[in-house]
Amino acid sequence: MTMVEREAELALLEALLAGAVMGRGRVALVDGAVATGKSMLLHTFAEQAIELGALAVSATGSPLERDMPLGVLRQLVEDAPLMPQERERALSLLDEGVRAVKAGDVDGRPRLDAQLVSALCGVLLELSERCPLVLVVDDVHHADAASLLCLAYLARRLRLARIVAVFGHSDQARHTDTYFQTELLRQPHCRRVKLTRLSRSGVVAMVARQVGREPAERLADEWYAHSGGNPLLVTALAEDYAELARSAQQQPPAAVVAGEQYGRAVLACLDRGDPRTARVARGLAVLGDPGSLDRLLGIPATDVSRDLHALTATGLTSLGTFRHEAARQAVVAAMDAEERAELHRRAAELSYGAGASPGVVARHLLEAGRVDAPWGVDVLQEAARSALRAGQVDTAVGYLRLASQVCADETRRAKIMTLLVRAEWRINPAAPAGRLAQLAEAMHRGSLRGSDAVVLARALLWHGRVDDARDVLDQVHELGGSADPETLAELLVARLWLRAAYPPFLAGLREAPGEAGLAGIVSVSASRRLESALALAEVLAQGPREEHADAVERILEGSGLEEMSLDTIENSLLTLVYAGRSDRAVPWCDLFAAEATARQAPSRRARLAAIRAEIAVRRGDMPAAERHARSALKIIPVSGWGVAVGGPLGVLILALTAMGRYEAVREALDVPVPDAMFQTRYGLHYLHARGRHSLATGYPALALRDFQRCGDLMREWNLDTPGLIPWRAEAAEACLRMGQVEEAGELARAQLDGGVPDDPRGRGVALRVLAATLAPAARPPLLRQATGCLQAAGDAYELGRALADLVETYEALGEYRRARTVSARVRAVAAECGAPAPDAAPSPAGDAEVAPRPPAAEPVGALSDAERRVASLAAAGYTNREIATRLYITVSTVEQHLTRTYRKLGITRRADLPLVLEFDDQAAI
Template sequence: MELFERTEALNVLEELLAHAVLGKGGVAMVSGPVASGKSALLHALAERSLDLGALSISANASRMEQDIPMGVLSQLLQDAPLVAEERDRALGLLTEGSRSAMSSGFQPGALQQVDAQIVHALCTVLLELADRYPLLITVDDAQYADRASLLCLAYLARRVRATRMVMAFGHPDQQLQSENFFQTELLRQPQCRHIQLEPLSRGGVTALITERIGLAAPEQFTDEWYQLSGGNPLLAAALADDYRDHVRTGAGPPNEVVVSDRYGQAVLSTLHRGEPETLRVARGLAVLGEPDGLALLLGSSPAQVTREMQALTTTGLIRFGVFRHEVARSAVLRDMDVQDRMDLHRRAAELSYDAGAPAVVVADHLLQASKCGAPWLVTVLEEAARSALRNGHVEDAIAYLRMAWRECADETYRAKIMTMLVRAEWRINPVAPAGHLNELTNAMHRGSLRGSDAIVLARALLWHGRFDDAREVLEQLNESEAIEDPETVSELVIAQLWLRTTHPPFQQHLRHPVKELGLAAVASVAASRRLESALALAEVLARGPREEDMGSIERILEGSRLDEMSMDTVENALLALTYAGQCERATPWCDLFFVEASSRHSPSRQARLAAIRAEIAIRKGDMQGADHYGRIALDIIPFSGWGVAVGGPLSSLILAATATGNYHAVADHLEQPVPESMFQTRYGLHYLYARGRYSMAIDYPALALRDFQRCGELMTAWELDVPGLVPWRADAAEACLRMGRMDEARQLVEAQLARCDQETPRAKGIAMRVLAATSELRSRPALLRQAAEFLQRSGDRYELARALYDLVEAHQGLGEQRRAGLIAAQAQAVTKECRAEPLTSALSRGEDVDAIALPLANEVTAALSEAERRVAVLAAIGYTNREIANRLYISISTVEQHLTRTYRKLEIHGRADLLPRLRFDGQGAAESLRDA
């Protein structure tokens, strides 16, 4: 491999060798950080030696052979081209020198002494060889050479000045104190050249990587490659190899710098080439993650740690006191002995706790530590878990709580920790905590689980349909003594409201006397918001929406974030807006919290928000969106993990597929087994309604009526009979109409209308559409136009399409084909927007809507005044002049004047030509009719 930015150093060495060929020998000390290219430089010089007229002999010292006397010198003499007599003499001298060193009281690591005569004789062999051939002697990693060899090499270095010999040694900047004599001895010689290798520059790193990967280095990566390598050629080459490996997988060029196994291996190789103490400090740094407290952790002096940290910095492994990449730190940790690593983490945990470090820092060490047994362990882990949950690090919180639960000896405290664990696991997947429910139930029976923790257990049991166990938990809560703890009191009130809106049959089982609680007594701001949102939802489902409440619900959402306990707040508030018919308000909030749940790695919350988003989409007539979000919900949480709540996303999928005519998909959804216990929950109402709509679509009105009636019976029994939840009476009336039961149908739809007001335009529009079907033909257009107005105001595009379709049929029945065709054009635009294929096909089979002129752009109506436009819109969809006058509170004469001016401006002959000239695409129709 080419030597990058080492050309000048190689030139100096070649110049020394050229002088030696002419009889003027020299010594070179090549130093630099570990893995800076010293070995590659010496190897390149050895390869060039023959071209320069010299023979090369080399040796590589090793830490493992450092205590073998004469080991390095033996390598040199064995590599030298000696005749047989010289080789025998050299081997004999080596044996004698080794014996001399051993007899001088040798112990591993001791300063060996060799008889001066033997040293002289051995050096003479090499000097005589240099007399015959110019000689290059290279010794790499000279810091690991045995002392006996160093004595001989120092002796030889002092005599090379008048010989044809060059001695070149590779030596790192950091060395042991006992080896300083050799470097000092060489550098004081006048014939010695010291060559210091510096880290590669940014350009050098780029050139090295370019050559390594075989193509031009991507410009966007060069800065990061330089930062990650620190100019260390070995690390830079490893980054190139990681890049090349990624490309070879067939994945194509990466979008970001690849830092993988090759880089980690290069880090370890660099460390193992260095000093043991440097490696030890690197391991301590990997455990701590930062240099603070490193000396205490390792039991070393601050000066020693500072020196080794400097060595790590110059080597390019760390920057600003930390590893340049997490891959490097991970590699160092994996390379450690398991027990040693665990002991260091235990020590780090203790030191961090004593220093007052954040609980999360201490807990991270405890997770990796050997047995600690500290009295503060459980409380620190619990505190760390709460902090992790607040910051969205759910997996970390789960790990802390699991360890706390294992280490906790107090049964009551242990049950409390398990309850926290259930909450945390729930945020990942509601299936996960199911395995803990039996243990918590047993703890409840033993009296170890009480108050708010028991409520958490009851809610988990209800979710999974374990109603008998949940009932027992609730009954035990009733039997508990008077509760004074504000947190528990708050949770009891919130639980009562939650049961009221989600599991109504169970409300009677939680009868703890907490009626006197007011908002001022709630334990915290978060609990207050949860209570307010639960109350808001209960109010909407009990009495219907009130405009004055909508602002307060949005203020609750403004102050909420998806921290540990706020999902209920967000869910209740979003559902309150949705059931109140405020889908346009609910949509941006739901999208915002969905993104936040994703950023906080809370899949369960993502799924629950997706289910709400699907319900919102249904009520907006966005069937494609409902299918999209419904599938997201069931993809994130497996079907079985939804428990009784599966009716939420599943009903949205059924309704969307029914509306779009995808009946095969509906059949697949309905084949999914749902828990029977679901029909004792709010989710069951949605499922019954969706199944009934499908039965109507495939012309089984009797089956549909049964589902609608059951839905109504449950809503009535639970006192949740508001049209904003499920408009069951209107659909039951439509089923009765299909079955020829006209009187019953009219009674149902009139009862539905009696429950509707201006705050429930969607339910009222649906009901008026069905009312039109129970009325005489001549009365239907007026009723259907009113239905369309309410549905436009509600924003439900699908129900609007159904009303417009019925209006087309009504005009056709009255023989008003031209008007029917004009309305059909508008209806078809809306049905296509909703992807309501059955309606689109039905419209296409009627009047030839394709023959109707398409609406022109907005500038056509720009010439009209606001008053003229309002009159024109109403006239276009079939209102008479008298009806327009009554609606707009103007005289009939004024209506006639507006129409006359409109005909002139649009260059048309009468109202039959109005609709083709007005813009009635999906959004335009809603805007025009709403304004009118």
């Protein structure tokens, strides 16, 4: 096998062997750092010995056999091709030598008779007279002392023998007697062969043999940086790369991969080296930098420096740190659990004493799994807050869990657990459910008070534990005037939140003293939370107002996800949604969702996805609504959503129903929901969606029941605004399906009468349903108003429904040309929102023959912009007065524009106007 950058060394050994064959014995000491290729060089040389006219006899030292007398020499004797009598004599001498060694030593050296040593060495010397020998002893630094004594004796006497003795030796080893190396190197026939790490080009050449030239050269800097030129590490990196390339089966990896093989190679390098060097490596892996290793390990600084140098020479470290994080992790993972914990405990103390950041100290405490120092809990809390601010939620949870376990003060432990609940909530709201009972007990014992108790109450409500939540808040209210401003702020915000999300709960809750004048003394953060909660509550109770939208956008503007609670963001976004400003909510929602992803906050990402789904369904984008709703329910499982599951689940049902995917809807309806959900705003969304499905699948009575129940709750809770749910229009449609036309008309008019000017969506839906209660001749004006409102609201799905009703009305009136014109628009809108396209509008026999031909493009292009706008509306069926109102011009002006249009197009009547899409498909319907 061809070696990389070892050709000169191999040639030197071959030259020594050539001289030995001629009777000039030689000794070679091959040394270098661990895993620099010494064994490979010796193995290759031994394999080539036969080609050079010699026999190879080999042995390998081992730390496990260092106390086995004459173990290495026995390997050589057993590997030598001796005659039976010679082998028997040699083994007898070895046994005698073992007995002598075990009998005792002199001055720390084994007691061996000189004649016995001479006889043992004579066995190999005599063999060399018959055939030149290559004696190869690898890892000689692990050989037993008796074998070293004999090998040193042999080395001195083989100058005139046909023997080349090659010893592989680690230059970081401490276990070889110094006299052995001294004896070898002082001999004039001994040559030292120093192996160094591979160069950059050598690394590339070695990698190229395993993975090919292109990735070897493309990633040359990485191969070299991660391996340091250590052949063992280079080979391991190449194996990891090749394994990943095979599994990818497409594009090759874009970077060097430090995987399982690399970790094993790192550990192999440490196992082959000195145990103390390995211990220093473990300390470095724990501490992260070499600054305090001597104090961490209790080793003199000079020895630590020597071992660090050995690690660098091996290629494992550079500038006092591991070359790759995977190397450090491999070392840590291989450590004994007890040793690792103790090192981390001591590292925590050293880091704290050196003034390290709380995060550094807390990481060591967490790895140690215990806190002995009195400052430990403080450090863990501060580190957790810093981690939460940085978006490292999992790390913060680990710190808080340890702090709650070791904290002896019950009141403080309750506060830590409250912070832990908040942190776990960012990952999955179901995660902290098991801690709520503990916090409730702490509340009863008086250990949990103030704003932390309000947080507990809200968590209990999320999971439907209404009675427990009421009990907690009642206890907070009992504090009366002794409550601190922070607690009063939390109470006031909580009451507004309850008003918008849990109205029945608010009805039975006692007023908290001191809340009325709190707004002026709370913090900026609390003020924002208060303002956003108030805006949402007022939009739900009174309907949309432009000032509400402006107020919440000011709150959102320039704020990051960590600068305010998610409640503030949710309230602000939902205010925009329920105020009919979904288009303004989209960029904010996407911005915060991206930030939640970057900060690794799954719970926040899921809740924002639920809002994004609600936005999509109100804009009529049903595929997007389904996608975001499913994402929300995937990030947080249904069990983690608690009573809020009605939000994303309701949107999913609405979207699937609108797209006609009723089988998928049935799967969504089979998902179990908590009974407490129907006493929340989320339950209203679920009822609405279920009613829509019943209506679409031919069960209008069931649908009416859900819509009426929805309306009853909204009136009872003072949330009766179409911006939340247009339940009257939905109930009216159910009545129409049941033949109750009069009741339907009353419901539709009631929604119109109770609506507000800033709610074009609710008004458009009601106008569409009201038109269906009238005779066909009376419908077009209402339907055209409905389409105008829905187009302004940006709801493609409801716009499509209104357009479809307009097509049906034109057909009933025999205006097939207009029906066909609008039908094209219906199909376009249906495709936009993912809903099934309606059937093409039929026309009477012969209609195609008598239909007027559209004019050529040139005459149409001769119209002015004003003439085109008027002609578009006229072609769509608007009267002159309606056109005048829509375009803010006089009726006389409309007539003048039409007259000029007829003349330019060469037609005489309105029915001959070209199709609306020839003009402007957005302006006229």
